[in-house]
Amino acid sequence: MAEAIKVLLVDDHQVVRRGLRTFLEVQDDIEVVGEASDGAEGVARAEELKPDVVLMDVKMPGMDGIDALRRLRELANPARVLIVTSFTEQRTVIPALRAGAAGYVYKDVDPDALAGAIRSVHAGHILLQPEVAGVLLSQEEANSSQGRGGSLTEREREVLGLIADGRSNREIARALVLSEKTVKTHVSNILMKLDLADRTQAALWAVRHGAAG
Numbered sequence: 454m455a456e457a458i459k460v461l462l463v464d465d466h467q468v469v470r471r472g473l474r475t476f477l478e479v480q481d482d483i484e485v486v487g488e489a490s491d492g493a494e495g496v497a498r499a500e501e502l503k504p505d506v507v508l509m510d511v512k513m514p515g516m517d518g519i520d521a522l523r524r525l526r527e528l529a530n531p532a533r534v535l536i537v538t539s540f541t542e543q544r545t546v547i548p549a550l551r552a553g554a555a556g557y558v559y560k561d562v563d564p565d566a567l568a569g570a571i572r573s574v575h576a577g578h579i580l581l582q583p584e585v586a587g588v589l590l591s592q593e594e595a596n597s598s599q600g601r602g603g604s605l606t607e608r609e610r611e612v613l614g615l616i617a618d619g620r621s622n623r624e625i626a627r628a629l630v631l632s633e634k635t636v637k638t639h640v641s642n643i644l645m646k647l648d649l650a651d652r653t654q655a656a657l658w659a660v661r662h663g664a665a666g
Contacts (some may be wrong), residue, residue, distance in 0.1 A: 455482065457481075457482050457483060457484040457505045458482060458483050458484065458505045458506060458571060458572065458575045459484050459486045459502070459503070459505045459506070459509070460477060460483055460484065460485050460499070460504055460505070460506050461486060461488070461489065461495065461499055461502060461506075461507045461508070461532070462474060462487070462488045462489070462508050463488070463490075463495035463497055463498075463503035463508065463509045463510060463513075463521070464488075464508070464509075464510040464537070464576065464604075465490050465510060465513040465514060466510075466533030466636075467489055467490070469510070470488050470490075470624045473485075473508060473567075474476065474505055476564045476567070476568075477567075477568070477571075478635075479494055479593060480568050482572070483568065483571060483572075484501045486504055487502045487504070488572070490513075491513045491514055492509075492513055492515065492517055492521030493515055493516040493521070494517075494523075494525045495507065495509065495521050496516070496521050496530075497527055499525060499530055499532050502532075503532070504532050504534060505533065505575050506532060506571050506575050507533070507534045508535055508536075508571075509521060509522065509535070509536055509537065510537060510538060511536060511545055511546075511598065512538070512550055513545050518536060518538075518549060519549050519552050519638060520552045521570060522534055522549060522551050522552035522554055523553070525553070526552070526553045530590065531593045533574045533575060534553065534555055535554070535555055535558065535570055535571060535574050535579075535595025536549045536554045536556070536557035537557070537559075537560055537562075537567075538557060539559065539560045539561075539577055541608070543584060545665065550581070550653055550664060551650075553650070554572040554582060554588055555578075556570065556573075556574055556578075556580025556582065557568050558569075558580070577622055577623065577625075577656070578619045578620075578621060578651075579619060579652060579656055581653070581656075589602045605646060605647075608629075608639060609639050609643050612625055612629070612636060612639040613643050613658075613659050614642060614659060615628060615629075616640070616643075616655050616656050616658035617655075617660055619656070622637055622640065641650070643655055652662070
């Protein structure tokens with residue numbers, strides 16, 4: 454049996470954490486390894502517990518979810534962060550995605566959909582709602598440079614197209630008959646050549662410039 458996905462809950466409302474824990478603990482493939490009540494504690498617990506996925510609220514006292522995301526990136530923490538928020542404003546969600554979130558769900562999400570979202574981001578996928586993806590694309594438009602894509606090799610363009618399709622490194626490796634290590638190297642080269650911060654920006658760049666599959 455595959456090892457359970459280790460999840461850390463970060464939310465300043467105890468009742469929310471309790472509800473999430475109650476549901477997730479009945480999932481055979483998900484294990485709640487800890488909780489935190491604000492961003493600073495969440496960062497510390499993520500460093501201590503090494504979760505696979507962090508469910509992170511955005512609005513919290515002290516260090517909020519976006520600052521916590523930035524701190525985790527500075528620490529090169531490998532946890533995938535899934536924003537769980539009641540705030541639907543794009544001005545809240547978009548900075549979180551730019552800070553490194555793998556996606557987001559709303560607090561009224563169907564429980565089964567939440568479990569599916571955790572499994573999806575753990576597998577390396579990116580969860581973007583169409584309306585937010587559209588805004589991100591329009592904001593990138595002024596700063597994007599079509600010419601940067603010319604420096605990519607043919608193989609890197611293939612990898613980029615699969616990133617835009619939401620494929621994980623493992624799925625890309627299987628599709629292109631490569632090792633995961635080789636795929637990781639291609640992804641790093643793509644981000645460096647296109648001057649992008651993460652897979653989310655790479656996926657958006659691919660869509661913007663017609664490199665998606």
